[in-house]
Amino acid sequence: MHIKSAEFITSAVKPAQYPPPDLPEVAFIGRSNVGKSSMINCLVQRKSLVKTSQTPGKTQLVNFFLVNGCMRFVDLPGYGYAKVPKSVQQQWGPMIETYIDQRPNLCGLFLLLDIRRDVREEEGHILQWLMKKKLPVRLVLTKADKFSRSAAQNRLKILLEQTGLEKNDLLPFSSVTRQGRDELWSLVSSMTGIYETPV
Incomplete structure (x- = not known):
């Protein structure tokens, strides 16, 4: 996907503050940091x-970003960071x-998991809950550059066992080396039905 434009639209805490549901959206969810x-x-x-921030728990709102004028990325609040006030955690x-x-215009979700970490109870519950929604869900294993290829494959086997997912349901990704970027865009395209950049 050729990126012509990407811009922040708004932050929200409730549906009344969301943008109109007139474009396909994909959402990203994961533990803080x-x-x-x-x-x-x-x-x-x-x-x-x-x-970005070195401080976990930075994303505390639902953030909407317009990409190429034809779809939105939605950054959901990070969870599981104990130092954030409980009043905020509960929200x-x-x-x-x-x-x-x-x-209604949510087309798919990406659940992010640090490839170095085991699946915790929270991820297990979230994954089961998302699967029940009948929406396309993929587990993205971030920070894949922290491992060699062979070590990453070993981690992949462990995470497959912990999640009960198939190999195609897990995607190693690195924002440093861009590993998995093209594959992730292919998934976004299949979820949204948008395969070409609008002219």
Whole structure:
């Protein structure tokens, strides 16, 4: 996909603040500091479209980005960071669930997992919940550059066992080397039905 434009649209905490549901959307969900911001920036070839931070728990809102004027990327709040106030943590679950449950133009979801980490109970519950929604879901293994190819394959086997998924359901990705970028764009295209950049 040739990226002509990518821009931040708005942040929201409730459906009344969402953009109109007039364009296909794909959403990204994952634990705090898993690399969502870096991955979205890599996909759209922008260094700082999504603000990255060394501080986990930075994404606390539902953030909408317009890509090529024809689709939206939705960055959902990161979860699982204990140092964020509990009052904020308690808002994330309903905020994520409300978006996924009520967004009619949501075409697919990407659940991000650091390839170095085992699947925790939270990821297991989220994955099962997303599968029940009958929406396309793919597990993206971020920070794949931290391993050699052989070590990454060993991790892949472990994660396949932990998730019960098929190999094609897991995609190793690196925002540093751009490994998996083309494959991820292919998935976005198949989810949204948009294969060419509009003129």
